[in-house]
Amino acid sequence: MGRPVAAGGVARAVRTRPSGLRARHARALVEAGAYLGPSLLIFAVFVFWPLVRTLRLSFYVTDPLGRPAAFVGLAQYLRLVRPAFLNSLHVTLLFVLYVVPATILLALALAVLANLRLRRIAIFRALFSSSIAVSGATASVIFLFMYNPAIGPLNYLLQSVGLPALRWHTDAVSALPSVALTTVWLQLGLNTIILLAGMQGIPEEYYESAALDGATFFTIFRRITMPLLSPSIFFLAVVDTLSAFQTFAPFEIMTKGGPMDATNTLVYSIYREFYFNGQYGFAAAQSVVLFIIMLLLTVLQFRLMERRVFYQ
Amino acid sequence: MSDMAGEAASSPGPVRARALRRIQLLRAAGLYAGLSVVAILVVFPLLYALATSLLTAGEAAAYPPRLLPSGLRVENYLQALRQAPLPRYLLNSVIQSASVTLGQLATASLAGFAFAFLQIPGKQFLFFVFLATLMIPWEATIIPNYLLIRSMGWADTYQGLTVPFLATAFGTFLLRQFFMTIPKDLYDAATIDGCGSFRFLTTIALPLARPALGTLAVYAFLQTYNQYLWPLLITSNAHMRTVQIGIALLQDEERFALNVVMAGVVIVLLPTFVLFALGNRQLIRGLTAGAFK
Numbered sequence: 001m002g003r004p005v006a007a008g009g010v011a012r013a014v015r016t017r018p019s020g021l022r023a024r025h026a027r028a029l030v031e032a033g034a035y036l037g038p039s040l041l042i043f044a045v046f047v048f049w050p051l052v053r054t055l056r057l058s059f060y061v062t063d064p065l066g067r068p069a070a071f072v073g074l075a076q077y078l079r080l081v082r083p084a085f086l087n088s089l090h091v092t093l094l095f096v097l098y099v100v101p102a103t104i105l106l107a108l109a110l111a112v113l114a115n116l117r118l119r120r121i122a123i124f125r126a127l128f129s130s131s132i133a134v135s136g137a138t139a140s141v142i143f144l145f146m147y148n149p150a151i152g153p154l155n156y157l158l159q160s161v162g163l164p165a166l167r168w169h170t171d172a173v174s175a176l177p178s179v180a181l182t183t184v185w186l187q188l189g190l191n192t193i194i195l196l197a198g199m200q201g202i203p204e205e206y207y208e209s210a211a212l213d214g215a216t217f218f219t220i221f222r223r224i225t226m227p228l229l230s231p232s233i234f235f236l237a238v239v240d241t242l243s244a245f246q247t248f249a250p251f252e253i254m255t256k257g258g259p260m261d262a263t264n265t266l267v268y269s270i271y272r273e274f275y276f277n278g279q280y281g282f283a284a285a286q287s288v289v290l291f292i293i294m295l296l297l298t299v300l301q302f303r304l305m306e307r308r309v310f311y312q
Numbered sequence: 313m314s315d316m317a318g319e320a321a322s323s324p325g326p327v328r329a330r331a332l333r334r335i336q337l338l339r340a341a342g343l344y345a346g347l348s349v350v351a352i353l354v355v356f357p358l359l360y361a362l363a364t365s366l367l368t369a370g371e372a373a374a375y376p377p378r379l380l381p382s383g384l385r386v387e388n389y390l391q392a393l394r395q396a397p398l399p400r401y402l403l404n405s406v407i408q409s410a411s412v413t414l415g416q417l418a419t420a421s422l423a424g425f426a427f428a429f430l431q432i433p434g435k436q437f438l439f440f441v442f443l444a445t446l447m448i449p450w451e452a453t454i455i456p457n458y459l460l461i462r463s464m465g466w467a468d469t470y471q472g473l474t475v476p477f478l479a480t481a482f483g484t485f486l487l488r489q490f491f492m493t494i495p496k497d498l499y500d501a502a503t504i505d506g507c508g509s510f511r512f513l514t515t516i517a518l519p520l521a522r523p524a525l526g527t528l529a530v531y532a533f534l535q536t537y538n539q540y541l542w543p544l545l546i547t548s549n550a551h552m553r554t555v556q557i558g559i560a561l562l563q564d565e566e567r568f569a570l571n572v573v574m575a576g577v578v579i580v581l582l583p584t585f586v587l588f589a590l591g592n593r594q595l596i597r598g599l600t601a602g603a604f605k
Contacts, residue, residue, distance in 0.1 A: 135538030
């Protein structure tokens, strides 16, 4: 409501008060519905209602079509304390631990390089962030061939510097790190972009006065760049953790959860239980656990890190 | 820093200036060399895919692995297009991604506009509802969604591939932020002059929000084109599969040689790289503005 027109508005409202107000209220509701309705409808049908149904399914045994057949209470959740599920939880956490710090550290190094004042640096910026255009599926196919023990370039590289060849994604020990490496590469583009933008947002004067005081590159990096970059790093820590939890395509394409469940993460296990084993109730219980873990993690990360983050 | 060095150098005489210039050139050359090595390492997987897609079948199976092709072999690309229904997959992916993009632009424009300009009872609560969708991982809802789409007979249809993704909280926030930069007085004045809110949205607000719309479009297209799990679940007919599923299947089949699979990979990557090249700056600006503001 702009000030200059208020008088006219009031006069009109007074003239038509009883029905006018109600009509205007009704019109506002209709208008709100027209604007917000499409989004709310999609959210209701494909986000909120399914979440309720997941919760409901987790208390049931289903028929082969996924319809609830018998109420079993917490039985599906009790199955979660068995070694198979605990293993997938362990694998998932390990995967997050492999992926998130490595991605952020590498991206930090790339962003420092991409932030150099050089001609044509834009080309390097584009190259460093190019993986943002690559999908999980195509990256997996490429890495699958790079890992190939017989004809892949990675083993050739290892052997040419005198290291033993690896079985990469087909060995129970190296399978999870292999998938993690693919995921780190995939996430590197977005991370570099965000950190570079963060660095460019730091005022030039800070660097100039530090340089005048004779600060070294590392002092400047530790005392100026890192604190001022902390909101971006915090943002990436949250985003990378959530997306590591949700990684699916590389596991499906490269390892299918194997060998010996070494890469059977929570999300892969959910997919396997309902899609192949028809265990909709059990898969739903795992989904609920995933939901709770991700919600807690987001909240925890905000709480823990917000205190140390320096906001300008 | 280098500018300051240059200025200081101009005073003490030509000999020292030349020496300093040479040091600077050497330093720049060293930096470029270092950057290039790092860049090659970072894009190695892409270089590997491109190089392999140009090898002959014999070269691709050779050990030690060849990295440089002996010629530009376009046959691999033709074979990839011929042997798998790759053109059909591409068509499906483009239809899916374009539909989702257009749909998200429409729904997010409407909702973002409402949050920025309209007086709505319970607006705070509704805004929280949008926010809440960001907290719910897609995997926690995927089983009921899969069952729902199948029971509606939408498996193997474009509706099944697109409808669940037609609304976006991220896009709504992005556009809301942008709309809020438009002075409220402008809206009030337009309304008084008899301009309806919808007309204000289409003729004034949307043209002003073009950068935000561009960011959302690039983001939505990339996201949808690169989807894997959802199309894997709800398409089983070869006619309705998308490229990401197609390329994974191609890789699985023994009759396809490595060079042909990599040609397929390059074909699949092409649309998103074109989009990345065109919308790079836009996307970066939009993503980073939303990241920590």
